[in-house]
Amino acid sequence: MKKIALILFSIFMLLIGGCSNNSASSDVDANKNSESEKGLTGFQVSKEPIDLKIHLHHFDGQVIFNDDWTTFKKAAELTNVNLKGVAPKTSTDSQEAFNLMIASGEIPDLVHGTKADLTKYGKEGAFLPLDDLIEKHAPNIKKYLDEMEGLKEFATASDGNLYFIPFIADGKAQKGWFVRQDWLDKLGLKTPQTTEEAYEVLKAFKEKDPNGNGKQDEIPYFSRIPESLGDLTILWGAHNDLYLDGDKIQYGPYEEKYSTALSGLANWYEEKLIDPEIFTRGAKARDILLGNNQGGMTHDWFGSTAGYNDLLKDQVEEFKFETFAPPQNTEGEKVEPTVRDPYGDKAGIAIGYSTEDPVKAIKYLDFFYTEEGRRLMNYGVEGETYDLIDGKPVFKDEILSSPDVPTTLHEHGSQTLFSYHQDFEYEKQWLNPIALKGIEEYTANNYFAEPLPPFTFTEEEEKKIIEIAADLKTYRDEMMQKWVMGAEEIDYEKFKNQLKNLGVEEYIELHQKAYNRSSEK
Structure with missing residues (x-):
């Protein structure tokens, strides 16, 4: 199946590759239907209702876009944009479903995927570069990109373009x-x-x-x-x-x-x-x-x-x-090595190259970065999944009493890995008090190790890093298991020499260069 998908995708890329110019395509496509519509009210994107197709399939089929999700029906009422899911309902392999969609050449208006896939195929012409569209038509997304630390660096591909709008997690403790x-x-x-x-x-x-x-x-x-x-x-x-x-x-x-x-x-x-x-x-x-x-x-x-x-x-x-609390280590420090990365899910939404109206598509995504849109994605529909009490959304008892609150919200379309900024306050409402106590203690004492910043690499650097990283991880994990289980005596000098042979020093240097570039901005 994967070989067939690869052949089909190669043919598709040959068909669109010759006429694709990413540096200019966003301007060209944005003009297809970019005339501003007059008389729009509220969050409307279009005067008349329109349909956009979406491929959203993740957690290996546990979450597949459902046209009946009330969260997105409410978004349709507010924006006049109705989404129609095209991801296969029977597939239990999200990566395969994505690959087959790409290989078919029939790229829908909106596509959910990983950063790696969306940037890779964006650079090859499957998805639109969004920089100009955001600058001209998406003020709320632009505000996030300008003000949220590391977001632009994370989302920008190695060719300098932005091909997707990420899902942004909230909270610090993990x-x-x-x-x-x-x-x-x-x-x-x-x-x-x-x-x-x-x-x-x-x-x-x-x-x-x-x-x-x-x-x-x-x-x-x-x-x-x-x-x-x-x-x-x-x-x-x-x-x-x-x-x-x-x-x-x-x-x-x-x-x-x-x-x-x-x-x-x-x-x-x-x-x-x-x-x-x-x-x-x-x-x-x-x-x-x-x-x-x-x-x-x-x-x-x-x-x-x-x-x-x-x-x-x-x-x-x-x-x-x-x-x-983390035990004080042998160097006298209490350190929690994990921290919730706002971009750690490394997923988001891209706009397909053949969408008829890129402006409406980006304006629709921009809605979810408004206060109303963010609340909708985090809490669902007022009166159905939550009530506003003293100006704050409070989940209804039937939501909080469910055995798995996130899964229950998924059934309404909320808290899916779409494109929006999560609100950790939603999580506080259903977390066990013991979890809340731990989170508050870790956060108040800032036990967390300094997180790595998002890195932006050149295309050449990115290829080299992917190659080295895979070899380093495989060797490190293999030796950890052998040493811990006693299957092999620890020989650190041999281990260190092999890391060097696998390119660890170049790996560190490439990340250092990217970090220095980011720090100089």
């Missing part, structure tokens, strides 16, 4: 530390404050039967995401990837501290303080180990992890899974 408070209480232990204390707590969980079943079956530290074991390197002052040190870009695994961190994790694993199946247990690790009253500590997303306090309250007696 992951945090969780520990079985009921186990601490039973064993008379305090919440760990340092890396050494965390070790002692895990050791007690392993040896002192906190679940009280007479067996040594506790799993002191567990994770549903094997790669997230890299987050724990911060306990020894190390980093698992690129990070910002002052104004210098560094690559954590290329530093001696990484060897120390992996040695520490290997010791924990050898002592069975880390789940022996951490690399294979998979996404159900929390369900299994917490549900079986075996899991003791983890580092995971605040919202979903705190939710187990509600899910298991009738299943596990006295169950308490509480958040706690």
